[in-house]
Amino acid sequence: MSRLRLRSQLALAAVVAFVGVAVYLPAVGGGWIYDDHPLIASNPHVHSFAEWPRWFLTDFWNVNPDLVRLGTRILYWRPGVTATYALDWWAGGGSPLMFHITNCIWQGLACALAYLALRRWLGRTWPAFAAALLFAVHPTKAESVAWIAGRTDVLCLAAILVASAGIARRLAGRHGGIAMEAGGTLVAYLCKEQAIVLPCFAAVEAWVALGRPALELGVLWKMVRAALPQAAIAFVYLAIRFALLPIGPSQPPPHIALGEH
Numbered sequence: 127m128s129r130l131r132l133r134s135q136l137a138l139a140a141v142v143a144f145v146g147v148a149v150y151l152p153a154v155g156g157g158w159i160y161d162d163h164p165l166i167a168s169n170p171h172v173h174s175f176a177e178w179p180r181w182f183l184t185d186f187w188n189v190n191p192d193l194v195r196l197g198t199r200i201l202y203w204r205p206g207v208t209a210t211y212a213l214d215w216w217a218g219g220g221s222p223l224m225f226h227i228t229n230c231i232w233q234g235l236a237c238a239l240a241y242l243a244l245r246r247w248l249g250r251t252w253p254a255f256a257a258a259l260l261f262a263v264h265p266t267k268a269e270s271v272a273w274i275a276g277r278t279d280v281l282c283l284a285a286i287l288v289a290s291a292g293i294a295r296r297l298a299g300r301h302g303g304i305a306m307e308a309g310g311t312l313v314a315y316l317c318k319e320q321a322i323v324l325p326c327f328a329a330v331e332a333w334v335a336l337g338r339p340a341l342e343l344g345v346l347w348k349m350v351r352a353a354l355p356q357a358a359i360a361f362v363y364l365a366i367r368f369a370l371l372p373i374g375p376s377q378p379p380p381h382i383a384l385g386e387h
Contacts, residue, residue, distance in 0.1 A: 146237030146262030153272035206316030285314035
């Protein structure tokens with residue numbers, strides 16, 4: 127890609143990011159709501175970095191003894207999200223303003239990365255730009271951006287798209303692809319369980335790298351082979367989660383089977 131063409135693509139990505147942030151600026155002045163209170167405002171474990179090992183050794187909702195003893199919760203594991211809470215608490219002195227600003231920054235990054243991914247997959251600029259703009263302003267993003275505790279989705283998506291871009295670079299034999307893929311994959315799994323969709327992104331990137339051919343058996347096999355490393359990571363992650371932090375209610379009954387969850 128020529129330098130001029132790269133600049134034009136980055137400029138369009140910046141436009142999408144700006145739009146994605148602008149529509150949620152009214153939320154910046156908001157306070158704590160719903161899960162923000164137990165997860166952040168009343169959670170002493172994120173008011174400093176002193177307890178950072180705890181973020182990796184306990185489930186996401188293990189924030190106080192009363193909730194552990196009396197509550198029924200799904201055992202999520204999201205130390206990456208908890209780390210962002212601690213960072214924002216430190217940077218903003220406990221003000222929700224800093225948390226809202228961070229949510230907007232991550233929204234902008236996710237929107238820019240979404241445009242670049244769509245441009246890469248479609249091979250056409252303006253359809254990718256239109257789709258990315260729709261993604262940026264779609265009402266389904268409101269909970270993930272305007273609500274502080276909802277940032278898990280934006281964080282995970284941004285990391286998935288970084289990993290996907292790394293996969294594209296790796297398949298093209300370009301420098302830095304493996305590092306981008308590894309870093310994005312790690313952050314995605316630290317932020318939300320939906321990171322297990324990464325094998326699908328790897329398959330799409332392989333299809334694009336092959337020149338977007340018809341999905342015949344030979345092409346599908348190549349896509350599957352390209353997705354195998356990410357599939358192996360997802361399998362290992364699920365196995366570890368199942369053994370050490372079972373996915374299900376913390377207290378029976380009722381019990382949610384893994385497949386149903």
